[in-house]
Amino acid sequence: MRLLPLLLLAAAALEADDKPAVLAKMDASAAHYGDVSRKIWEFAEMGYKENKSSALLKSELREAGFRVEENIAGIPTAFTGTFGEGKPVIGIMGEYDALPGLSQDTVPERKPIAEGAPGHGCGHNLLGSASLFAAVSVKNWMAANHIKGTLRYYGTPAEEGGGGKLYMMRAGAFKDVDVVLSWHPADSNGSSLSSSLAIIEAKFKFYGKAAHAAAAPDAGRSALDGLMIAANAIEFLREHVPQTTRIHYIVSKGGAAPNIVPDYAELFLYARHPNMPVLDGIWDRIIKCAQAGALASETRMEMELIDSSYNTLPNDTLAAVGDRNMQMVGGVKYTPEEEAFAETIRKTLPDRARPLGSQEKVNPPAEGTGVASTDAGDISWNFPMMELHAATFVPGVPAHTWQAAACAGMSIGRKGMVVAAKGLALSAMDLFTNPNLVDGAKTSFAKRRAGFEYKSRVPDDHKPPLNYRDQ
C-alpha cells in the first residue's frame, strides 16, 4: 500500500455545503435508475449489439437535457451526451454490454432465464446506469449552481472484448477531455490505485480442404486439426511464460459436420500480462503456435486481431479524490432478505475469503495488479482517469459468473450501483469546483507515464469488429 498525497485537505472547505444536498436528491431518484439498470439487465445485449440498451440511455440523457451525439466512430451503439461548455471537461464513462452464456435469474442457484443466452455477468447494466445517474445528478447540480465547465457521458459499447473505447478515442470523442471518471461493479467498495492486465485478442482462422471424412479423409486437410495442434502447442507454452501471464481461448468454429473434413476452424484467444511489452513477446510465441498448427496440418492460418487494451495506469490524485468521496458515501447495507440471499449464494462459491459484511466498508486505495483487462486501459494512458468500484456483488462473488449476473439484476446490485453513482457524482463536483485537482490529476498522470509511448496493438486502420460476437 502507498500513502496518498494530502494536498486535498486544503480543498475540503469548498464543498462542505453542496454534497449532502446532492446525496439526498440522489436517494430520492435512486429507484428510477435502478429501473433503468434492470431494463438493461433484461435486454442482456452483447458487444456492439446493445441497441435497446443504448437507446434507453440516450433517451434518458436527452430527457435530462444533454446534447446526444450518436454513432460515434461508426458504431451504432456508441454515443456521448454533453452538458455545459468550457473548461474543465469532465467525462464519465458507462458500459452496458452483456456476456454470452450467462443468462441467469435473480435467484441464488444456477437458473438461466434462457439456456445459453447472454447475461450481465459483469454487471455492466449497473455500470452504464450508475454513470448515467451520476451524470444527471451532477448536471442538475451544475445547472442549479451555475457551475462552469463541460460534463460528458460516454456511452462506451463492447467493453467485453470489442474495444469500444479505443475506436471512440480514435474518432476524437475524447480529444477535449481533462479528466475521465469510471467505475466497475465488484464485491467491495473503494477507489482504485491498482492496475489491470494488458490484453491482446485475436481470432486464429484455419483454412483447410474439405473432403468426405469417411470416403477420402486422406484427400482432406483438416482446418480443425490445424486448430487442435495449435491449441495443444499453446498448452505446452503455458509452462514457459511468466506465471502472471493469462492465455485463454474458445473454439469459436469447430467444423460444419462430422462427415466433412472441416475446411474452416477458428480459435478465439485472449492473452494477458501486466506489462504490454512483455505481452508482445508472449504474443509472438502464440502466433508461432498457430503457425505450427497450420504447418503440421497443411492448412493455412490467418490471424484477425480483434482487440487489444493496455493495462490501466493509476492516477494518484484521482485515486485520493475518489477515496475521500467513497468514504463519505459509505458501503452497502443488506436487509435480512438480502443477507439470506447472500448467505445462500456464498455456499456456491469456491472462495469465501472476503467475509460477509465487508460490503459495508470502503477500502483505501492500494497498489497492485488486478486480474482483469479493460478498454479503459487505453483511456488511462492518454488521459487522467479515476476508477472506482462498488459492492454490487455479494462478497466473494467474482465477475463473469452466474452469481454476478444474479446480483446484477436485483436489489443488491442496485444498492452497489447507487454507491458508485454517488462516488462519481461527488468526485465530479470536486473536479468542477477545484481546478487544483484537475491540475494535480494531470501532474500525477505525467509522472507515472514518463518515458512511455502509447501505441495500441490494434492497427490504425482497423475498423470496430461489429460482428465479433457472431458465432
Add this chain to the structure above:
Amino acid sequence: MRLLPLLLLAAAALEADDKPAVLAKMDASAAHYGDVSRKIWEFAEMGYKENKSSALLKSELREAGFRVEENIAGIPTAFTGTFGEGKPVIGIMGEYDALPGLSQDTVPERKPIAEGAPGHGCGHNLLGSASLFAAVSVKNWMAANHIKGTLRYYGTPAEEGGGGKLYMMRAGAFKDVDVVLSWHPADSNGSSLSSSLAIIEAKFKFYGKAAHAAAAPDAGRSALDGLMIAANAIEFLREHVPQTTRIHYIVSKGGAAPNIVPDYAELFLYARHPNMPVLDGIWDRIIKCAQAGALASETRMEMELIDSSYNTLPNDTLAAVGDRNMQMVGGVKYTPEEEAFAETIRKTLPDRARPLGSQEKVNPPAEGTGVASTDAGDISWNFPMMELHAATFVPGVPAHTWQAAACAGMSIGRKGMVVAAKGLALSAMDLFTNPNLVDGAKTSFAKRRAGFEYKSRVPDDHKPPLNYRDQ
C-alpha cells in the same frame, strides 16, 4: 467380382414390349422432374428441416394420384405416397436433405451462393426427385396396364446423420413392404452389390465450471479442456483400431467467450467400420477416451447418441435386376459445354483416376465395401433392398464436396437423375410383373442374413433428433 445368378434370363420375354414405351414417356417428362430437383437444390434444407422440399414432393405425389401420409414417426418432413393395393408392395425411397457449409453455385470453381450456408453436396435433391420421377412413371404404367400391387414412395428425411429411415421403420411405415428400391448419386452408373460402413454417431457433452479466465482460472473447470483431452486421446486411438475404421468429429460447441472458462463444450463424432460388432468394440474405446477427458479435467461427460446405421446388406437377385435395367438405360452423354465444365472441374480434384467418358458406361455389380454410410443400411437388414447409382457427378467428383453440389444443380446432375429414375422404374416394372423376382429377392435376403440378429444401436425409446443440425 462375383458372378450373378442367371435366373433372370427366363423372365426376359415378359417385358420386352412395355419398357421402351415407358422410357420414351419418361424422356418426355424429364424436364419437369429436373425442375423439381433444381427447386430442392435451391431450398438446400438440412436434416429434419426439409419443410419446403418435402412439401414440394408431397404436392407432386398428390397431383399424380398418390395417397399421401404425412408426419410419419412424428417427423414433420417424413411421409409416404401410396398407389394401388395388394401384393406385391414395392417401395421406392427418396431423400432430400442438404449438408451444412456446402452452398455452391453451378460453376466449376469454389463459389458459395451464401457463405457458410447448406448445399446439396450429396445430390439428395436429385435423389428424391429421381425416385419421385420413377414412382410417378411406374404408377402411370400400372394404371394404364391395370397392374396389380402396391407402389409406395418413401419420403425419408435426414439421411445425413439424422436416421430418418430408422424412425420411419420403427413407426411401422415399412411393415407390409416386399422389396425396397433405392439409389444414390455418384460419379458412375450401376447396380450395387457392395456394402457400406456401419456407423454410430453421438454428441459427447462436457460440463465444467465457469470462472473468469483471467481472474480465477484455477477456480474453473474447463469443459473445453475435457473435450480437447478426449479428442487428443481419440487421435492416439487411430493407430490402434483396424485400418478400415473411420472416426471423425467436429467441435460443435467450443465455449461461449474466451474470457470465461467454458462450462460447456460438445464434440460431435461419427465412427464407422464395415462390421457393426467390430464397431461396437471401437465405440467402447471412444467412450473411454471421452471419459478420460472428463476425468482429467474434473468435468462431467454425457454421451447423447444421435444416430446409428448398419452397413448395407447386398441382395444378389435385386443387384442382377438393377444391372440388367441399368444396362438397358445406359449412361450419361455430355454436350460440349458439359464436357468443358467437366474438364474444368476435374482440374480441382486430387484424384482423377476415373476417366472422363466413363459416365457413359454402366458398370457391372461388384462386391466390396463402400466408403460411406446410410440409414438405408438398416432397411437392407430388414427387407430385400436394391441399390442403384447413377453418374450425377463428373467422374472423379466425390460426394460431400462443393464440386458435387455444383453438379447437382445443373444439367449434368439432371442427366444422371434421369438415368437413375429410369433404372428404378424398369426394375419396379420387373418386380410387379414377375413374382419369381420378388421371391428370389427374399431368398437372396435370407441367405446373406443367415444367423444375424438386427438390433439398432439407437435405443428403442430414442426420439428422432429433430434439432441435430442446430448449433
Add this chain to the structure above:
Amino acid sequence: MRLLPLLLLAAAALEADDKPAVLAKMDASAAHYGDVSRKIWEFAEMGYKENKSSALLKSELREAGFRVEENIAGIPTAFTGTFGEGKPVIGIMGEYDALPGLSQDTVPERKPIAEGAPGHGCGHNLLGSASLFAAVSVKNWMAANHIKGTLRYYGTPAEEGGGGKLYMMRAGAFKDVDVVLSWHPADSNGSSLSSSLAIIEAKFKFYGKAAHAAAAPDAGRSALDGLMIAANAIEFLREHVPQTTRIHYIVSKGGAAPNIVPDYAELFLYARHPNMPVLDGIWDRIIKCAQAGALASETRMEMELIDSSYNTLPNDTLAAVGDRNMQMVGGVKYTPEEEAFAETIRKTLPDRARPLGSQEKVNPPAEGTGVASTDAGDISWNFPMMELHAATFVPGVPAHTWQAAACAGMSIGRKGMVVAAKGLALSAMDLFTNPNLVDGAKTSFAKRRAGFEYKSRVPDDHKPPLNYRDQ
C-alpha cells in the same frame, strides 16, 4: 491369387535323383544347426552388435570350407562366405539380430529371462541358422557332384532397422550375384509372391534451452515440448493419410531430469506404405509435423535418417521354384508336448484365425501386401530374389512378440527352421542345375520392375548407423 507359370514342369526330370538324398542328409545334421540357432537365441544381440552371433556363423562357414570375407562395408558383423566359382552366382541371405525388450523364456506365458533385455522376437536366430544349414548342405552336394557355380552366404546384420543389406550392397557385396534366396520365420509355410511395406526411419532430434524447471521455466525452451507437439501433430496426421500407411515411434530420449527443462529430446519414428513414392509424400508431412513442434516451442529440430527400405518386389519364377520345393519338403508336425505348448500359448493371442494344424501345410504363393518391412526389399529391386517362409511360430503367433521369442528358442522353432533350410537348399539345387530358371528369374524381374528407377532414401554418403540401438 495368381496362376504360376508352368515352365517348371519341364525341368522336373533333372532333379529327381538328388533331392531325396540331400533331404536325408539334412535330417541327419538338423540337430547341429538347431544348436547353432539356440546359441544365437541365447546371445540375443541387437542390430550391429551381433558379435558372438556373427562369429559363430563365420566359424561354421569356415569349418565347412567357405571362404569368409569379414567386415563388409566397415560393419564388424557383416560378412560373406563363398564356395565354388563361376556362374551362376547364387546367394543365400541370413539374419541374426534380436529385438529390444523381448527377452523371453521358452514357456507359453510371459516370462523374460532378463527383464528389459533383448530377445529373438522375430526369430532371426533361426533365420541365419537355416540359411547356414542350407548353404552348407548345398555346398556338400556341389562338392560331391562337381556342380559348377558360386554359392555365397550373406551374413546380413541389423535387419531390424539398421539396413545392413543396403550398406553391403553399396559396398559391392552383391555385384556378381545372379539370384538371391531368402526366407523369414512365420506361423505358416510357403513361397512368397507378396510384397512388403516400404519404410523410412529417422530420429527427430529437438534442441532446446535448459533452465531450472521450478525457478525459471519461462527462461527455458523445452526440447521435450517440441517433441510432444510434433508427436501430437503426427497423431492428427493419421486420419489424413492412406489407411495402409503405418507410422510408429518411440520417445528415445525424453529429458535428463524432471527439474531441468530438457534441452534435448529425441523421437525415433518409422513410416511405411506399400508404395515408396506415396511414402515420400507422407514423409514430407511428418517432417512438417516435426518442424511445427520446433516452431511452436522455439526449439531447433534436426532429422537424422536412420534407415530406409523398399517394399519387396516379388519374382514370379522364383516364387514357383520355391513353391514346388516347399511342397516337396512339407510342413511341421508337432509332438503331443509341442501341441500342448501350442494350445497354451494360443490362449494368450488376440487373434486365433489361423487354426492349429495349419503348420502342417504348405500354402501356395499369393499376391498381396505384407505387413512388415525388410532391408531385403532393396535387394529385390536390384536382383531377382526368392522369399520363403516357414512355420517356426505356433499358428496365430505374430512376429515381434514374446510368443514368437518363446517359439524361436525351442523345438517348434527348430522344426520350422529345418523346413526353411530344406526349401532353400532344394531351390538352390534347381538354380545351379537349370540355367533356364536363372534366366526366367531375370525375365520375371525385368517385367515387374519395368520403368522403375531404384534410389534408396538413405543418402549415398550415409554411414551404417552402428550405434542406432544405443539409448
Add this chain to the structure above:
Amino acid sequence: MRLLPLLLLAAAALEADDKPAVLAKMDASAAHYGDVSRKIWEFAEMGYKENKSSALLKSELREAGFRVEENIAGIPTAFTGTFGEGKPVIGIMGEYDALPGLSQDTVPERKPIAEGAPGHGCGHNLLGSASLFAAVSVKNWMAANHIKGTLRYYGTPAEEGGGGKLYMMRAGAFKDVDVVLSWHPADSNGSSLSSSLAIIEAKFKFYGKAAHAAAAPDAGRSALDGLMIAANAIEFLREHVPQTTRIHYIVSKGGAAPNIVPDYAELFLYARHPNMPVLDGIWDRIIKCAQAGALASETRMEMELIDSSYNTLPNDTLAAVGDRNMQMVGGVKYTPEEEAFAETIRKTLPDRARPLGSQEKVNPPAEGTGVASTDAGDISWNFPMMELHAATFVPGVPAHTWQAAACAGMSIGRKGMVVAAKGLALSAMDLFTNPNLVDGAKTSFAKRRAGFEYKSRVPDDHKPPLNYRDQ
C-alpha cells in the same frame, strides 16, 4: 521484508575475541577444501551413487578426528561424523550429488567434458565441502577452547530428488539434534528467511500390450499412448492450478523400438507449490490425468512415489544469527580474470537483472518464497534450521545450468564456498557459546510451526529409492 529480532545484540560481547582468529585459520586452509570440492566436482556422481564423493568426505572427517557412522538408513552414501559430547547438539548438513546431463568444463561457453554425463549444476560439490570445512574448523576451535557440546556433520546424499535427509531423519540420525545449520550455493550472499516450494515426485508407469507396430497395431495397447495422453492432459491442467504451482516432467522411458507397440512407458514428474496441503489437491488432479491416460489407451497405470519434501520453515532467530555472521565474513571479490570470465558467461544469460559486483555484498534476510525445493524442508519442520547462501555462481547464473556447473568447478565457486564455510563456522560458534540462541531458535521454531502437523507424503514404509537415477 521483515525486521529481525534484536535480542542478539546482547550476545555480541561474548564472541569478539575468537572469531577473527578462526577466520584467519580458515583462510590458511581454504585451498585444501577447494581441492576437496574440485575432486567431488570431477567425480560428478548422481544421487545415491556418490560413492567416491562420500568416501572422500568421510576420510576427511576421520582424519580430522570425527567419529564416522556409515550406511545410515541403509544408504551406502549417507553418513554422519560426530565430535564432542553433551548439549547442545549442533548439526551441519552437507550435500554432494550431481545432476544428469550437466557435464561442463570450467569455461564460459557450453562445453561438456563428457556429452550427456552428469555435472555439478547445483554446486553440491561446494556444498558438502564448505560444510566439511566449517565442521573441521569449529571442531578445531572447540578442541582448542574446550567447548562443551556435540558437533555433527550430516553427509546427506541424493538431495536432487532422492530425499536422503528424510530417510536419515526416519532412521533417527537427527533425534538428539538441537539446531541444524545448512547452506546452498547461489549467485548472492546472505542468510535466508524465505521458504521454498513443497514438492512431490513420482514415476507414472504405464503398462500396455506389445504388438508388431506395422503388422498388428490394432492388437497392441500402447503404454506410450497412455503416457502421452496423460502428459497432454497435464498441460491442460496448468491453466487451472494456482499460478505459483510448478509441474515438470520427463519421459524417462518412451518405448523400446519403433516397430514394437510399447508395452512400457514412464513419466517422471515433479509438482511443487509453496504450500503442502494445496499441493496435495493439485497432486490428486495430476493422478487423475495419469489415470485418464490409462483409461483412454486401455493400459494400466501405476504411480511410484519417489520423493516428497516440505517447503522450508524459516527460523527468525537463526536467520538473524546467520545474517550477523555473514555480514562479518563479507562477499566475494573477483580477480580481473574472474571478472572477465563472469562478463563472458553473463552474455549467455537471458536475465542479467542482478548486477555484476553484487557478489561482493551480503543481503539482509527477507521473507518470500523461493523457487526451488529441498529435502532440508522436512528437517526444517522438525528442528530449528538455519539456511545461508553464498555467491558461488556469477551473478545472474541460475542453478541447474551449465553455467552453474562451470562456476562450481573453478575459483569463483571456491571463493563462494569459503564464504559459506565461514558463515557456518561463526554461527556454530555462536550457538555453542550462547545457550540463549539455541533457546531462541527453538522458540522461533515453535511460533512459526504452531498448529502444524508434520506428515511426509512419502509413505512410512518407503525405502530409499537407491536406483532412482537409473534409466
